[in-house]
Amino acid sequence: MTAPFTPITALAAFSLTILLTTAPVAGQFTQRAPDFDRMLQQQTETDRTWRTASDGVMQFEKITYRSRAGDLDIPAVVFQPLTPRGAKGHPALVWVHENIRGHLYEHYIPYIREATAKGYVVIAPEYRGSIGYGKAFYDAIDYGGTEVDDVVTAVEVLKNRYAIVDPARIGIIGWSHGGMITLLSILRNPSTFKAAVAMVSVTNLFQRLAWKGVERQHDLIDPANRYGGLPSERQDVYKDRSPLYNIDKLQIPLFVGVTRNDQDVNIEEDMQLVDALRSRKSQLAETMVYDNPPGGHTFDRRVDSKTLQPENTREQRDSWNRVWTFLDWNLDPFHADMRPSTR
Numbered sequence: 001m002t003a004p005f006t007p008i009t010a011l012a013a014f015s016l017t018i019l020l021t022t023a024p025v026a027g028q029f030t031q032r033a034p035d036f037d038r039m040l041q042q043q044t045e046t047d048r049t050w051r052t053a054s055d056g057v058m059q060f061e062k063i064t065y066r067s068r069a070g071d072l073d074i075p076a077v078v079f080q081p082l083t084p085r086g087a088k089g090h091p092a093l094v095w096v097h098e099n100i101r102g103h104l105y106e107h108y109i110p111y112i113r114e115a116t117a118k119g120y121v122v123i124a125p126e127y128r129g130s131i132g133y134g135k136a137f138y139d140a141i142d143y144g145g146t147e148v149d150d151v152v153t154a155v156e157v158l159k160n161r162y163a164i165v166d167p168a169r170i171g172i173i174g175w176s177h178g179g180m181i182t183l184l185s186i187l188r189n190p191s192t193f194k195a196a197v198a199m200v201s202v203t204n205l206f207q208r209l210a211w212k213g214v215e216r217q218h219d220l221i222d223p224a225n226r227y228g229g230l231p232s233e234r235q236d237v238y239k240d241r242s243p244l245y246n247i248d249k250l251q252i253p254l255f256v257g258v259t260r261n262d263q264d265v266n267i268e269e270d271m272q273l274v275d276a277l278r279s280r281k282s283q284l285a286e287t288m289v290y291d292n293p294p295g296g297h298t299f300d301r302r303v304d305s306k307t308l309q310p311e312n313t314r315e316q317r318d319s320w321n322r323v324w325t326f327l328d329w330n331l332d333p334f335h336a337d338m339r340p341s342t343r
Contacts, residue, residue: 074125101130295311
């Protein structure tokens with residue numbers, strides 16, 4: 001019997017993460033100091049909510065692993081079906097959260113529950129820069145750099161620690177900044193994943209900084225100046241970390257969803273990716289452009305603030321139907337690995 005589920009609301013959880021909000025001071029904008037104690041408290045509450053939401057529905061485990069970048073231990077949450085099928089019996093998904101200063105939000109609960117019910121093992125890396133893990137982890141942010149290594153390392157964790165995972169059926173899915181990490185993961189490691197989904201993803205840092213404010217955006221994504229300067233000074237770095245300029249490296253099936261009323265990743269940025277995929281990778285990529293769904297940038301992840309159940313708008317239903325159809329076709333979660341043993 002499933003334990004009662006009393007979640008922190010998605011909106012409340014999100015509001016606690018607004019720790020980088022800028023505030024006007026004498027006509028300027030200044031960045032508020034991060035409240036690391038509050039972040040730790042929030043993470044404790046979030047972990048508790050996930051444990052409760054998993055009870056009787058899926059197996060929950062909080063782990064850490066060493067990033068292949070070699071400098072940091074990465075927290076991650078692993079979800080498994082309640083009844084495993086045995087060795088190589090399940091495909092897996094690497095689940096990449098949104099926001100450069102975010103974590104595995106509670107609004108993913110219904111979707112990860114659905115994933116495990118289908119037969120997927122899910123690993124959600126809390127890549128460097130995520131909140132809730134202290135100042136050193138927060139300050140290690142490397143936007144489009146070693147954070148991608150943190151996420152890709154999760155594949156080796158699945159292969160080495162979870163015998164029920166079929167190493168030939170591992171996919172990756174991410175949203176917004178997590179969508180950018182998803183794209184960079186598959187473009188830099190073209191044979192590591194079997195399939196990928198990138199929703200409303202950041203795709204072109206030149207356009208993003210130009211539209212949002214070059215210096216302000218640089219300070220947000222690269223506070224330690226790991227890039228070595230602004231786009232005009234380090235074009236090579238910004239190009240390498242912009243998925244748009246690397247799309248010719250795509251070698252696996254990819255689904256991309258965007259929306260015209262996105263006020264975060266504007267459609268003018270996302271359509272560059274859509275057009276590039278349609279013209280140069282049409283045999284591998286599926287794309288969907290929504291016109292005006294409720295919620296814009298968050299249309300597919302919006303949930304009821306009390307129950308954390310999906311809002312169930314037609315665009316949200318359509319989006320998840322497309323995502324699951326795409327993933328199920330490419331990763332086949334309904335069947336165990338029936339290939340003959342090579343031993």
